[in-house]
Amino acid sequence: MGYFNNFTSRIPASFGHLTNLVRLDMANCGLLGSIPLELGNLGQLDTMFLMLNALEGPIPAQFGNLVSLKSLDLSYNNLTGVIPSTLIYLQKLELMSLMNNQLEGTIPDFLSDLANLEVLYLWKNKLTGTIPENLGQNLNLTLLDLSSNLLTGSIPKGLCAGQKLQWLILLENQLTGPIPESLGRCESLTKIRLGGNSLSGPIPLGLLSLPNVNMVEIQNNQVSGSIPSEIIDAPLLSYLDFSHNNLSSKLPESIGNLPGIMSFFIAGNHFSGSIPPQICDMPNLNKLDLSGNSFSDNIPPEIANCKKLGLLDMSHNSLTGSIPSQMEYIPDLYFLNLSHNQLSGPIPSQFANLQTLSIFDFSYNNLSGRIPLFDSYNVSVFEGNPLLCGGLLPQACPNATYGHRSKGMNSNLLSWLVGALFSAALMVLMAGMCCFFRKYRSQIYKYFHRESIIRPWKLTAFQRLDFSATEVLDCLDEDNIIGRGGAGTVYKGVMPSGEIVAVKRLAGEGKGASHDHGFSAEIQTLGKIRHRNIVRLLGCCSNHETNLLVYDYMPNGSLGEVLHSKDQSVSLDWDTRCNIAIQAAHGLCYLHHDCSPLIVHRDVKSNNILLDSTLHAHVADFGLAKLFQDTDKTESMSSIAGSYGYIAPEYAYTLKVNEKSDIYSFGVVLMELLTGKRPIEAEFGDGVDIVQWVRRKIQTKDGILDLLDPRMGVVGIPLQEVMLVLRVALLCSSDLPVDRPTMRDVVQMLADVKPKRKGSALGNSRELAELMGLKDDELHQVLVCV
Known part of the structure; x- marks a missing residue:
């Protein structure tokens, strides 16, 4: 009965008479009301899935009678009250998922006594108190997520007593005390996510040498000391975030012993000394944030060895010396922030050759000379460098002079020749203009x-x-x-x-x-x-x-013409559509985040995304765009609000537009790319636009595949990428402006699509949820409930 049926009714109490029932699955069925107490009569039940509904009220105490139950999933509802103490009798329970509800009270101590419990998901509730001291002592605990609650106290030392713990997720609580040293010996761990607490003390020895760990997050705590250099050898570690703590000392050279690292964040600490050149011994490094520390000395030229680097932030340090020209050989660099340092010398002119570099900041250094010929920039990215000149800067670069007295005669002669040639050229030009005017006067x-x-x-x-x-x-x-x-x-x-x-x-x-x-x-x-x-x-x-x-001039016209014209001379496969989405997002992101004052396009649509000869996307039509600095100015702009089918729903009652209106319209464009449909089609039904149609399609069993444009060649496309882009489209087209991401967030999400490619098979929900940065069941929430 489960998944995508829409009963919009209560669970019948008569289900309690099905005493031989073994599996009850009514997930995502639009269920309302409270859970019937009678379900506690199902003594043979081993699986109960009621997640992704709108159930409310308490968890029935009668569930303690379900002594055969192995899997209990009540997540993504509106359940209230406490976790019933009667659940102590569920000694066969292996999975308990109560996440994303409104549960209160403490985490019961008896959960430590459930000998077979492997998975415990309680994240995003209102739970208080401490984590049970004996949790994990059952020796079977594998996946633990208690994040986004109000938990206090310390992290229990025995969570990995059975050496089976793979996920330890305690994000966004109020935990204090040190990170247990025992975690540095838990070789089964793959994810350690402890960010957003008040943890203190040092990083445990061994944490960065665990053989299976791929993610370590300790950001936004009060962890102190240094990164332990004795043992750094985690072959699978790809994501490390120690930012915004109290870490200090030098960055160890052994940090280069992390071959799989892709994201390395240590911003907002107290690291000092030079940046070790070994940092680019990590061949897969894509994002490196060292900002907000006290690093000194030169930027190591070895940074150019980071061939996959896309984001580099070294701002707010004490770096000196010149900017290495070798950085021009980082082919995929799109974000570079070197501001607020003590760098000197010129900005290497070769930086203008970095085709992907779209966001950069060199402000507040001691740089000098002519700025490179960047395609686009705001002058604020160069401020605080009084010796920089050229481009759009107010300081013009000085011309070459002939100042040596020994060459005064040659200088005078040259000046006379230049003056004579200029006068002669001016006379010829004037004579030519007179002749031209007489001949073509009528035209x-x-x-x-x-x-x-x-x-x-x-x-x-x-x-x-x-x-x-x-x-x-x-x-x-x-x-x-x-x-x-x-x-x-x-x-x-x-x-x-x-x-x-x-x-x-x-x-x-x-x-x-x-x-x-x-x-x-x-x-x-x-x-x-x-x-x-x-x-x-x-x-x-x-x-x-x-x-x-x-x-x-854009020879291939607009995206709307290519998508919706009967002339199919220009074919858009999936890779091309994905690239168009990313490129258009970059253009809008520049308008929103890199122009001062920011620019709201006001008419984002597929017809205003133009395609050049190589089908690269360019955002067009600023005849309707307006500049504004505060919300008062948007009120006078309400005479024009975009195109039918692209207009954000809040415009109907506010008559105002801002950057969130653009983001809604961009979500519609993404849906056009995915479906090949116009924003308004007769097949959608009266009063139904593409946003509502896509949401309805997702709720049907085969809807996701059914909504894709068959001209893309659906059989061969990587469905993981499609799902990621669909997720971005749904987020952008959220009904409430506050729920929409910024264009900078959109760029980042779309940029992450291509590197995630693993094949054309959709994969299981857990794999896809990880690809999208979501927890297992949150995947359905995003695709159905956004």
Whole structure:
């Protein structure tokens, strides 16, 4: 009866008459009300699964009569009260999962006496008191999760008495005291998650040499001392987080003896001395955060050996010397923070060649010289370095001078020659302009008076352009139209140099556009934006009546056209769709997090994600985007709120938009990529949009596979990746804005999709839950209840 049936009713008390029943599975059936006391009559029952419902009230004391019970799962309900003392009689119990309820009281001591208990999940309740001192003494405890409660006291020493404990998860409690030394001898451990408590004392010897451990989290505690250097040899350890503690001393060179490490976080401690070059003996290292310590000396050039490094944060230390130019050879580096140090010398010009580097910060050092030609940046990432110059910085780089007195004659001669050549060139130019005007006077007059517009055109260029306003106007021909929308009409333009551009003629003419100082200021700001996943605004042509925006041309049109057009000349397989999602997320993340003031797009949709010749995605259409610094300004922007099917539900009653509105719209775009459907389709039913349709599909037995676009070749795609992207889409399209992630979170979640690839089989729920960073049963909660 379990899973995805929707009874929306109570459990019949008459089920208590089924005295020979062995297995009761009504998981995820929409059950309401309290659990009938009569279920305590099922003396032959060995399995009871009632998780993922809306059951409420207490756990019946009569469950103590279920003496044959081996598996009890009541998780993801709204159960209240205490854990009944009568459960002491369930001596055959192997699994007890009561997680994600509203249970109160203490963890009963009798749980230590259940000889066969292997799995105990009590996380996310309101349990208080201490962890039973004898828990684990039954010698069979394997998986223990007590996180997100209000537990106090110390961690019992005997949790691994049976040497079978694999998961020890005690996150987000109020535990105090030291980490038991016995955990350093528990060779069965695979996950140690103790973050978010008030633990103190040293890191136990042996903790980083356990043969099976793959995750160690002790962040946000008060652990002190040093990282033990005597024994560091955990071959499977991939995730280590010691950040925000009181650890000190030097980072041991033996830290390089962790070959499997992918994420290494020690931010917010008191480490000092130099950064050991052996840190990059870890070949799989992807994220390295050393920020907020007291590291000194140079950045080791060996950092370039970290070929898989994507995130590097060394900010808020006392590093000196120059930035190693060898870092240009880290091919996948996307985040680099070296701010708040004492680094000197230039920023290596080769950094501009790092194609993946999209977030960086060099502020508050002693850097000097010309900044590299980065595609996009905010000037704040260079502030606090008064000797830096060039680019968008207010300090211009000094020109070369000829200051030696012994060469005064050569200098004077050179100056005279330059002046003479300039004068001659100016005279030739003026003569040529006169001839040109006489020859093409009628055409020029026609262009400048086209459509009864009598004021002159002004071309504002945001980079060096090889065309003029006249040549832009020449593109405004009906035969050149490639798109129409609420923002205006788009024309394809071929310049005399052969360059192809897109010219957007904004709607709303005849309103004195050139005197709209707010518009002019906005366009000036947008023109400075440079990011590889944002369509580049090349310039703006304007006069009293009309505004023309000139963009880079995208030959493959919009994502919406490719997905929904009957012309299937452009095929989007899964890898391409996944890349488009990641690239578009990077573009929006830049607008939300790296522009000051931040930019809300306001019209995120598949038609505003354009594809270049290699099908790389670029976020487009800032004709409707507005800049704002506080929520008061959003109130005046309510005249335009996006496109039908993409509009966040809260707009209906707030008439305001912010970055969370963009994130909802992006969730809709992700669903378009997964399903190939438009946001509104007749097949969804009256009043049903793609978000509601996807949620309903997930609730059916084969719904997840059924909703995927068959044009992707569903048989061969890695379903783990699909599920991860679907999860992001559901989170982004949450009804409440507070439940939606930030675009920075979205980028991180999508970036984690590809490295997780393991094949095309879906795998079991536990494997998939781990891939998604969820606990076992939380997978269903995310996919069904978001």
